[in-house]
Amino acid sequence: MAPSVLLFGLLAIACSLASASDHSPLQDFCVADATSPVLVNGLVCKDPKLVKADDFFFKGLHLAGNTSNAVGSRVTPVNVAQIPGLNTLGISLVRIDYAPWGINPPHTHPRATEILTVVEGLLEVGFVTSNPENHLITKVLQKGDVFVFPVGLVHFQRNVGYCNTVAIAALNSQNPGVITIANTVFGSKPDISSDLLAKAFQVDKNIVYKIQSHF
Template sequence: MASKFLLLALLAITSSIALASDPSSLQDFCVADAKNSVLVNGLVCKDPKLAEANDFFFSGLQLAGNTSNAVGSSVTPVNVAQIAGLNTLGISIARIDYAPWGINPPHTHPRASEILTVLEGSLKVGFVTSNPENRLITKVLEKGDVFVFPVGLVHFQQNVGYGNAVAIAALSSQNPGVITIANAVFGSKPDISADILAKAFQVEKNTIYNFQSKF
């Protein structure tokens, strides 16, 4: 009886471990059917017999983004919204352009880690570890350098050169998401109460109203 119980326990543990990981793909691909109204965690597959080369193709990363904005940067994403064939594959990329001294403001990707490669220019990059340490890990990157931002952690990039900079980011999700900290905190709809934010940031409410007016 004891040996049977032990065997059942081992089977249960093995099953729980197997169920804890992402399932393996059961088909070659799952091209997203954006017109399907069924709600799933991802996008419904269209008939694979209807798949074509354009479902796996995107053109335009050679084009510089428009950095004439308040932060001096532009992100060109290539995720499942741009390439339907990325559905279920767990990967995406983005091009990031930076004007001189432009920034990609502090933000997080809730569903992906990121690996950034500098193609042109010099970038100061960094991320902050979670509470309670909140330790800043930062480095200046040059052309050809690579840096990793772990999933969910607040991170940023700044062009620290006098010319334009370009980077390519690879992400471990077909739809990594992005939460820009300032936009989320000061630009929510409706506004987060100024009382809450004033206490959180230890400033006067008028300061909060000023920040909210910018977003």
């Protein structure tokens, strides 16, 4: 093989490997400057000379979330919006509180894989694989158990006990995003056409109207 061809091949492999994951930070930190008018894919860095300890700090994760709502759960996020120092570091976490039989409805995180640990209680968890299989993978977790939800897949949790359940989940994105399926499909602004939804879900339009009225 000619040296030039070999060199080209090695460069191609190196480039493909480099593009397979997020870039590593190029400095110690990039504390988010929420006041900056500049728009970038992420958040602009604060002047390092103005950085303080509170930029890397969040208080209150021990406090229970209020689960008095329609789904019986409350997510307390700790991402770059709460800790500016997470900017560019590619991690975040959440606390999730569940009332008895409360649920965290089917949803996806478009930018992150999630790893969840049950701190207290019993929790049914599951995710669905992509088309065409749409295979449901589900398990009941106890205190101390850990479960992983792959990036982008629809997943859910449900408290299957008679006491409150608490879980802590970590995600490999400073801003993983969340798309709750029911809210997105039936609560969009403006509404998705009822004809379209009726055909997609194979139900009568009146059922679609009724569901949309809840969102």
